[in-house]
Amino acid sequence: MRIAAWNVNSLKVRLPHVIRWLQDQEAKQQPIDALCLQELKLTDDKYPHQELEAAGYLSLAAGQKTYNGVAIIVRKAALASIASDAATSFLKPIRNIPANTDEQQRILAATIPFAGTKPIRLVSAYFPNGQSPDSDKFIYKLDWLSKLQTWLTEELQQNQRLALLGDFNIAPADADVHDPKAWEGQNLVSPPERNAFQELINLGFSDSFRMFEQAPKTFSWWDYRMMGFRRNAGMRIDHILLSEDLKEKCSASVVDKEPRTWEQPSDHAPVIATIQKT
Structure with missing residues (x-):
């Protein structure tokens, strides 16, 4: 089975891309069984449940006007027979970090009863950007990361099969940055952020991408400006961490750059991990 994450940078704009990509994967006989989306940028009442269900997918979403927003999309054919609708497909849902009282919609968790394997707890996460290390937004980011770590400690105690997927807004190592020297000390690569990433690893997670040999300069995000994608001036900030x-x-973990080549793309590409059924 395959699980994925994709910051779509507006689902209203990118819904055709999401459906096209999912259908392309089906056509290749490599279906995406669960897709975690970030940056929906729409409210719950605007979420396209019907369009996605018509394409063969059920959804759970935590939306927010203009900013943020996360979702979990699951292929109906991948669900156990007992999970016939959204109410039974997404178990023990959690919206936002319980200890975080602000209204930013950045976390959505649910346990999915996939067919032919044990249930998997999925967490779709959109980490704060942080703006710059000398800003209030950076302080907020570090506080949010601390609360996330505390909550995930509890989640791991309750769920041995847990995947944290999404846009982390952290490039964990210089190998994940197109020009480490130019980015030194800046947001997304600063020591406090990288330390927070490592603390997640220390909880018992593994960075699925780094479990396998990868081509150098493999990234998941490229700035729209300065022909970033054409020059491959990117960063790997979208991750799938596995318990x-x-x-x-896990038998594979890749970045699919193809949707980044489409017209009016997201600035992020999907990341995918393959999990063997047991």
Whole structure:
């Protein structure tokens, strides 16, 4: 089975891309069983449940006007027979970090009863950007990361099969940055952010991408400006972290750059992990 994350940078704009990509994967006989979206930029009442269901997918969403927003999309054919609708497909849903009282919609978690395997707890996450290390937004980011770590500690105690997927807004190593020297000390690569990423790893997660040999300069985000994608001036800031149980079942982890080549694309590309059923 394959699970994925994609910051679509406005689902209203990118819905045709999402459906096209999902259908392309089906046509290649490599279907995406669950897709975690970030930056929906729309409210719950505007979420395209019907369009996605018509394409064969059920959804759970946590929307917000203009900013943020996360979703979990699951292929109906991948669900156990007992999960016949959205009410039974997404178990124990959590919207936002319980200890975080602000209204930014950045976390959505649910346990999915996939067919032919044990349920998997999925967390779709859109980490704060942080703006710059000397800003209030950066302070907010570090506080949010601390609360996330505390909450995930509890989640891992309750869920051995847990995947954290999304736009982390952190490039964990220089290998994940097109020009490390130019970015040194800046937002997304600063020591406090990278330390927070490592603290997530220390909880018992593994960076699925780094479990396998990868081509150098493989990124998941490219700035719209200065021909960033054409020059491959990007960063790897979209990640799939796997708990120990899922790590043992993971057989591949890749970035699919193709949607970034489409007309009016998101500035991010989907990231995908393959999990063997047990």
